[in-house]
Amino acid sequence: MxxxxxxxxxxxxxxxxxxxxxxxxxxxxxxxxxxxxxxxxxxxxxxxxxxxxxxxxxxxxxxxxxxxxxxxxxxxxxxxxxxxxxxxxxxxxxxxxxxxxxxxxxxxxxxxxxxxxxxxxxxxxxxxxxxxxxxxxxxxxxxxxxxxxxxxxxxxxxxxxxxxxxxxxxxxxxxxxxxxxxxxxxxxxxxxxxxxxxxxxxDYAGALVLSAALAALLLAISKGGTWGWGSEPVLLLFLTAAILLAVWVPYELKVSxxxxxxxxxxxxxxxxxxxxxxxxxxxxxxxxxxxxxxxxxxxxxxxxxxxxxxxxxxxxxxxxxxxxxxxxxxxxxxxxxxxxxxxxxxxxxxxxxxxxxxxxxxxxxxxxxxxxxxxxxxxxxxxxxxxxxxxxxxxxxxxxxxxxxxxxxxxxxxxxxxxxxxxxxxxxxxxxxxxxxxxxxxxxxxxxxxxxxxxxxxxxxxxxxxTAGHRSPVSGSAAAEIVVQGRVLAPDNRPVTPAVVTVLQTAGEPVDWSRVDAEGNYSVALPGAGKYLMVANAAGWAPMAEVFDFDGRTRHQNFLLRDRLEIAGLVTAGSEAVAGAVVTLLEAGGGYVATTLSDDDGAYAFPLPLAGRYIVTMLHPMTHEAMAQKLAVDNRSMTLDFAAPRVEEKSTEPVGA
The missing domain is CATH 1.20.1250.20 (MFS general substrate transporter like domains)
Known part of the structure; x- marks a missing residue:
């Protein structure tokens, strides 16, 4: 034995x-x-x-x-x-x-x-x-x-x-x-x-462009004194590095x-x-x-x-x-x-x-x-x-x-x-x-x-x-960590991005986190079997938290976000719902964000934009009555109703006729 x-x-x-x-x-x-x-x-x-x-x-x-x-x-x-x-x-x-x-x-x-x-x-x-x-x-x-x-x-x-x-x-x-x-x-x-x-x-394309940019930048820096900082080769190298980085940065922000x-x-x-x-x-x-x-x-x-x-x-x-x-x-x-x-x-x-x-x-x-x-x-x-x-x-x-x-x-x-x-x-x-x-x-x-x-x-x-020190210690040894992957999805199974998945111990100590890629995928490392609190947070959605009872074998865990954060409301005239009202969302500085129409019940909705100050306008489809309201958006769904005065019909033609 x-x-x-x-x-x-x-x-x-x-x-x-x-x-x-x-x-x-x-x-x-x-x-x-x-x-x-x-x-x-x-x-x-x-x-x-x-x-x-x-x-x-x-x-x-x-x-x-x-x-x-x-x-x-x-x-x-x-x-x-x-x-x-x-x-x-x-x-x-x-x-x-x-x-x-x-x-x-x-x-x-x-x-x-x-x-x-x-x-x-x-x-x-x-x-x-x-x-x-x-x-x-x-x-x-x-x-x-x-x-x-x-x-x-x-x-x-x-x-x-x-x-x-x-x-x-x-x-x-x-x-x-x-x-x-x-x-x-x-x-x-x-x-x-x-x-x-x-x-x-x-990411082969990202690696290729970054390599070329770095080579141009460092070659210019290392040879600038010998070739002359104002010489054409050095200036061309600096320009090449700048152009390649200008291409690389937005590509890296977009790629999955x-x-x-x-x-x-x-x-x-x-x-x-x-x-x-x-x-x-x-x-x-x-x-x-x-x-x-x-x-x-x-x-x-x-x-x-x-x-x-x-x-x-x-x-x-x-x-x-x-x-x-x-x-x-x-x-x-x-x-x-x-x-x-x-x-x-x-x-x-x-x-x-x-x-x-x-x-x-x-x-x-x-x-x-x-x-x-x-x-x-x-x-x-x-x-x-x-x-x-x-x-x-x-x-x-x-x-x-x-x-x-x-x-x-x-x-x-x-x-x-x-x-x-x-x-x-x-x-x-x-x-x-x-x-x-x-x-x-x-x-x-x-x-x-x-x-x-x-x-x-x-x-x-x-x-x-x-962030000065390490993460708090977690149960198990680092050498025994197991990677769990999954996706963050909307109710119709479309990927939700940008989003972040955070893993905590049930006592609240941090374990790991992951940023979701363009296809909704995330990867986190767990130190072993046990119960973990997993939180998914995405722009425009209510955060979701659930306890994940990890058995040490399951390697996949999806999040299905349910509650879309939005700006919503009703458009009415007197006691009647107004259908087809043109509702527009603008930034406080005047920038255009989105436009929608109210439905048969007078309801409208916008996905919640980034936190900030906005203006919401309403244009009555028949009377051309216009209204506007200021709105301070944070990270919560908001209700904004428009109650237009009951006015005798000024025009029988719809807007844009």
């Missing part, structure tokens, strides 16, 4: 093992971004290309990561999160091998572009944490992933220099391939596949199952978190760009220290280690005070670090301390962002929502890179026969990063306090 139990009991991976494997993905992503940076000055000679051509080794990864992140994240919600992590790692390993053995600049560019797929590991990994880890471990796990992201950035610079000097430039790509392969095996062995899936069809749920993304908690993320991404990247550059600039500048690439990279290690040390602190802040407080705290620490760097810069120790303070603030802020996002989006959309947040941060870092380059080249000094940036340029960027951090605090203030 004991032997039988041993055979039938399958041990699940521990939360600590899952956290460790997923957190390491942050290190791999950071390595992909930073390993080639120290070699950029040497690549033109090594590959017989121009410096501008060599910069494509960074640009190719930037573009592919921007395109891959939202697509892979959405696919993870639909087809499986672990599956998409495996796909990304396999593509990254293939790209690393191509770059190592290709032997030409073209193959190197292709390999770097494939390495960019690794960027999607971060949002997908965080979403797996949400699905598989207990609530009390989520904050510290996400903070640890943020810390490993910093560790990867700090280690990538000196590691690249050491590998290049010892084994040649191809070795950095072999190391990338080995790291990706090891992580791929670890994911397959340790990370379970989430059962939380979003049903439906993938969009690539990005813009209505959810436009909610204040998500929107303000993404705005803060963009600003924090801008401020964070300035620290990485300026620190190693200041350490490597010649001492003749008065503020540089003349260190080589490897030594300057090693000076970044304390920043990465500090992020690792502060990961539990970040998790505790999130657990005790919520993600909003953590994001504000992280931004304030970054402000302190940047202001300090303006005034304390005359020793290597001060540079390291300033960089470390900024990195600590970054770790706290980065840990808070996914927490805030996951606290307000549907559980079936966590990967795509985190993917959008990661994309916004990458736009911030790209903009930071362009801004830093513009400032450093415009505020310069002559050292010997060489033009180098003056320390005033560094100060300008420090102040700019501090202002971006301060602006992120302002954006965070507008995040509602109720």
């Amino acid at each position: 004991p032997r039988s139990n041993a055979l039938n009991t399958k041990r699940s991976p521990s939360p600590s093992a899952i956290t460790a494997v997923l957190a390491l993905s942050g290190t791999v992503v950071a390595l992909m971004q930073t390993l080639v940076i120290p070699l950029l000055p040497d690549f033109p000679e090594l590959l017989d290309v121009t410096a501008d051509d060599a910069s494509w080794l960074v640009t190719a990864t930037l573009l592919s990561s921007a395109v891959a992140t939202p697509i892979v994240s959405r696919s993870a919600d639909m087809y499986g999160k672990r599956k998409m992590m495996v796909v990304c790692l396999a593509i990254m390993v293939a790209g690393s091998v191509m770059a190592a053995v290709g032997g030409s600049f073209v193959w190197l560019i292709i390999g770097r572009a494939l390495q960019g797929f690794s960027a999607a590991l971060i949002p997908v990994g965080i979403s797996i944490m949400r699905d598989e880890l207990p609530k009390e471990k989520m904050g510290s796990a996400v903070a640890l992933m943020s810390a490993t992201l910093g560790i990867g950035s700090a280690l990538g610079l000196p590691l690249a220099g050491l590998l290049y000097e010892s084994l040649g430039w191809a070795s950095i790509f072999w190391v990338s391939a080995a790291a990706g392969a090891l992580l791929l095996v670890a994911v397959l062995l340790v990370v379970p596949e989430s059962k939380v899936r979003t049903a439906g069809r993938f 199952q969009p690539m990005v749920d813009l209505r959810t993304s436009g909610r204040r908690p998500v929107l303000m978190t993404n705005v803060a993320s963009l600003l924090i991404g801008f401020a964070m990247f300035a620290n990485m760009l300026l620190t190693t550059q200041q350490l490597q600039l010649p001492t003749a500048t008065g503020y540089g220290f003349g260190l080589n690439v490897i030594t300057a990279g090693l000076c970044m290690v304390p920043s990465g280690l500090a992020m690792m040390v502060f990961a539990p602190v970040s998790g505790r802040i999130i657990r005790v005070s919520g993600g909003k407080s953590a994001l504000i705290a992280g931004a304030i620490v970054m402000i302190v670090g940047y202001v300090g760097r303006v005034f304390f810069y005359d020793s290597i120790a001060w540079v390291i301390i300033g960089s470390t303070v900024v990195s600590v603030g970054t770790a706290i802020a980065y840990a808070a962002m996914p927490t805030l996002i996951m606290g307000v989006v549907p559980r079936t959309e966590t990967a795509s929502a985190n993917g959008l947040n990661s994309l916004v941060r990458s736009i911030g870092t790209s903009t930071s890179s362009a801004a830093v380059a513009a400032v450093l080249t415009s505020v310069s000094m002559t050292v010997g026969a060489v033009q180098l940036p003056s320390f005033d340029a560094f100060k300008d960027v420090f102040w700019l990063a501090a202002l971006a951090s301060a602006a992120s605090v302002v954006a965070t203030v507008f995040i509602p306090r109720a």
Whole structure:
């Protein structure tokens, strides 16, 4: 019997093992971004290309990561999160091998572009944490992933220099391939596949247009300094991005199952978190760009220290280690005070670090301390962002929502890179026969990063306090969640949209919610069998609530809305009903809304419009007697009768005769 139990009991991976494997993905992503940076000055000679051509080794990864992140994240919600992590790692390993053995600049560019797929590991990994880890471990796990992201950035610079000097430039790509392969095996062995899936069809058209828009936008930002911000290629790229986004936004609002749920993304908690993320991404990247550059600039500048690439990279290690040390602190802040407080705290620490760097810069120790303070603030802020996002989006959309947040941060870092380059080249000094940036340029960027951090605090203030932390804990484990789908329908079985379905425990604690698509479909994740309170709310309809006794097997639950909200009334003249009266609904500002005719009983009705002030007019069909009344509409059905005076017939001809 004991032997039988041993055979039938399958041990699940521990939360600590899952956290460790997923957190390491942050290190791999950071390595992909930073390993080639120290070699950029040497690549033109090594590959017989121009410096501008060599910069494509960074640009190719930037573009592919921007395109891959939202697509892979959405696919993870639909087809499986672990599956998409495996796909990304396999593509990254293939790209690393191509770059190592290709032997030409073209193959190197292709390999770097494939390495960019690794960027999607971060949002997908965080979403797996949400699905598989207990609530009390989520904050510290996400903070640890943020810390490993910093560790990867700090280690990538000196590691690249050491590998290049010892084994040649191809070795950095072999190391990338080995790291990706090891992580791929670890994911397959340790990370379970989430059962939380979003049903439906993938939005190929939306993905294509968004990819083109992002590629144009980021290419313009990254190459603007080199090609000239007023040059025709850059202006054309910005114009192309604007046109494509102008096409993409209304399409996403109309399509049944969009690539990005813009209505959810436009909610204040998500929107303000993404705005803060963009600003924090801008401020964070300035620290990485300026620190190693200041350490490597010649001492003749008065503020540089003349260190080589490897030594300057090693000076970044304390920043990465500090992020690792502060990961539990970040998790505790999130657990005790919520993600909003953590994001504000992280931004304030970054402000302190940047202001300090303006005034304390005359020793290597001060540079390291300033960089470390900024990195600590970054770790706290980065840990808070996914927490805030996951606290307000549907559980079936966590990967795509985190993917959008990661994309916004990458736009911030790209903009930071362009801004830093513009400032450093415009505020310069002559050292010997060489033009180098003056320390005033560094100060300008420090102040700019501090202002971006301060602006992120302002954006965070507008995040509602109720969304600061996680959802309340629900019964059962996240790993056992089951997706229930259904439709919200009218009495004639037509889909009702826009609508939202919310699931609560019978004690009132939130479980999940879902926005209904254009075909009336919704998906919610329930943590196990039990009774739940489900509420459906649609514009123009009375909300409906019912208790759903979930047996753990039923996967479909429809809502049939019964009561249409409306403006209705009677048109009478004396004691007689007036049939055929023309009743028109106008906005208070004069805009036309709808027209209807009263029936044989004098009754008329309009579907309830959006809340606001309106004017309702009535025109008698025979006497041409006209009346109008003001009406303040809220979210309730309203009655508005018209009692026309009994007047002797002025005309025997109907209106319009």
